[in-house]
Amino acid sequence: MKAEFIEALEEIEKEKGICKEIIFDALEAALISGYKKNFGSSQNVEVKIDKLSGEVRVYAKKNIVPTVEDELLEISLDDAKEIDANYNIDDIVNVEITPKNFGRIAAQTAKQVVMQKIKEAEREIVFDEFTNRENEIITGLVQRVSKNNVFVNLGKTEGILAPSEQIQGEVYNQGDRIKAYILEVKKTTKGPQILLSRTHPGLVKRLFELEVPEIQEGIVDIYSIAREAGSRTKIAVYSNDENVDPVGACVGFKGARVKAIVDELKGEKIDIINWSKDMGEFLSNSLSPAKVIKVDVDEKGKSALVVVPDYQLSLAIGKEGQNARLAAKLTGWKIDIKSESQIDN
Structure with missing residues (x-):
């Protein structure tokens, strides 16, 4: 790695907003793994990158001991003093052990680390953008359907429309343009997961x-x-x-x-x-299209008795009770519906 690499990192920092120091830290950690994989893992090593020239050096960290028993981890006091006369027993010495062909490994590793960091940064940008759009509506194209999940292309990423969030009976074909509600944005190891809803x-x-x-x-x-x-x-x-x-x-x-x-x-x-602020009127309206004759309101119990003409009873209740059920959900009140003749009797 040369100075061009440092220039490239500066460019990435400007364009992608990825701090150079984060890349250097990740790169040094990755190079330690790379060294151990290629040259033996029993040494305690440290990798240092010159942040001006891009030059990479590998150092073995050795403990100064009176008698050397493990040359990979220990060094004698005499040998240590040849490096620096100020060393003493139990000090740690950094001995350079940079292999001749380590530059090639460093270049390959650097490329992988930089690509990974760019990918992570882009995922973070997408996550931040979509987190701010939770509870909003979005338009996308149906990309594919897999195991009943519908994957929707949202431009920078894709959203998932799970079976529970799909409208029953609705068919989703590849290329269909649909509007969906952004239910939740999750952070995962594979990047942001955008959960959509049509229900x-x-x-x-x-x-x-x-x-x-x-x-x-x-x-x-x-x-x-x-x-x-x-x-x-x-x-x-x-x-x-x-x-x-x-x-x-x-x-x-x-x-x-x-x-x-x-x-x-x-x-x-x-x-x-x-x-309407008038609860009786609001309850009456909520049962539309049925016409209501009278509403008896129990404010304390948040319940009401609603009276409708005999011929409107089935309309007020709705098919399988749907109209009454939705009216109760809409108002937040318990609604009991009776016909005129039921009340008279």
Whole structure:
């Protein structure tokens, strides 16, 4: 290794942000392993790199003893004093033992270490970038499907859409462009692992933020979302401006805004309802599209008895109880639904 190597390290430091000292430390450790592998591992050695010239020297660390029993680890006082007259018993002497062809080993090792450090630095950059994007939405291309896991090309890295995070019945083909929610970013030995989701309620929230300018501007806010991915979502919204209808803003002209979200979610039904401070009104709205006659609220128990017309009972409960279940998730309340005739009896 020559001065060109030092210049190359300075260039890497500028471009990749990898401190030269980190590379030198890693390189010296790797060269010790390289020396032991090629020239015997029983010696206690130290490698020093001249940080100006790039010259590499190998030293055997030997303990000064009265009687030498192991020449690889020990040196006599007389021999030590030939190196430096100030040495005494029990001191450690560095004896240069650089092999003639060690430069070639050093050059190969340096290349491996530098490549490894560049790879680690790039992984760290990717990790930092995606950690800051947790809970955000991202667009990627389906790269491959393996063991039901969908691998999505995100540009600098790939994300994993696990089976539990996939919308039931959705088919993912290579080259498909999909939007996904960044669920979690993990650090692993193989680099950052980006866990994606298509089922998380946060995906719906981010899609509305993308499609509805009034949400981006803070005029309309999302209060809560309840979702059964692939089937149905309820979203409660409210307006900070009395002149803006929050539901109308989310639906868009001729339903264009909500249609774009439904299309992205492959036909998932979306109910957009008005949030209200009045719990009775909010509970009534949450059971949309069913019409509610009366709501009896138990604030303490966070439960409510909701009365609907007889012909609306099955609509209020929904198929397999879905409408009632989502309304309870959306409001955070326990909801008991009864028909008029059930109450009268």
